[in-house]
Amino acid sequence: MKKAILYLFILSLLFNIFQYMNSNKILKTQGQELENAKTRITKVRDSITTLREEKNDSDYFSLDYDDDAQEYFSRYDVTKVAAKVKEDLVTLNDAKTGNRLVPYEPINGNKFIISKIKILNHRWIIADFNSGSTRGEVLLKYFHNEDKPTDFERIDAILFANTVQ
Structure with missing residues (x-):
């Protein structure tokens, strides 16, 4: 045991x-x-x-965060203004030769259209445009009209050389 x-x-x-x-x-x-x-x-x-x-x-250069630009649109809803401006700009893509704000002729039959838009403040926009594989950027001045389409004026544009075929 x-x-x-x-x-x-x-x-x-x-x-x-x-x-x-x-x-x-x-x-x-x-x-x-x-x-x-x-x-x-x-x-x-x-x-x-x-x-x-x-x-x-x-976001420093953005309408959403620019108090001075928002004060310029104090009578309006800034979100609705931005949406209207973007819509008016994209509507210009429907033209037969592409967006008139892009100073380049269509390449290989592909028209240039604006694809990306950033509203910088109450007066300027920077936008990306492309024509298939060719792309560039355009700086625009805009004037918001409440009852009419937005007025756009091209300041300058650049076509990126490494995308041109």
Whole structure:
């Protein structure tokens, strides 16, 4: 009987040592995973901060964040004005030869149309135009008319040479 108790004691001692070693290993692994997660969270927070700063910098020239430009349109809803101006500008794409504000003739039968628009303030717009694989940018002056289409005046345009075929 004493031998059985001794064997059970040794077996329970070995089991406890195994449990202790296994728990330590699990604890170390979880600690390492926690440190890795903290490091990733720090990197993500830094990335978010950087992206937020970059967005704020890019929004500096934007009707949505320009208080002086918004004050110019104080009688109107700025969102509706921006939507109307963009709509009026895109409507000019329907012409047979392309958008009249783009000073380039169609290339290979493809007319130039304005695809992306950013309203900088109450007077200027920058827009991207393309004709298939050829693209460029145009700087426009605009005058909002409440009951008539918006008046546009081209200030300058550039055609990117590396896109011309």
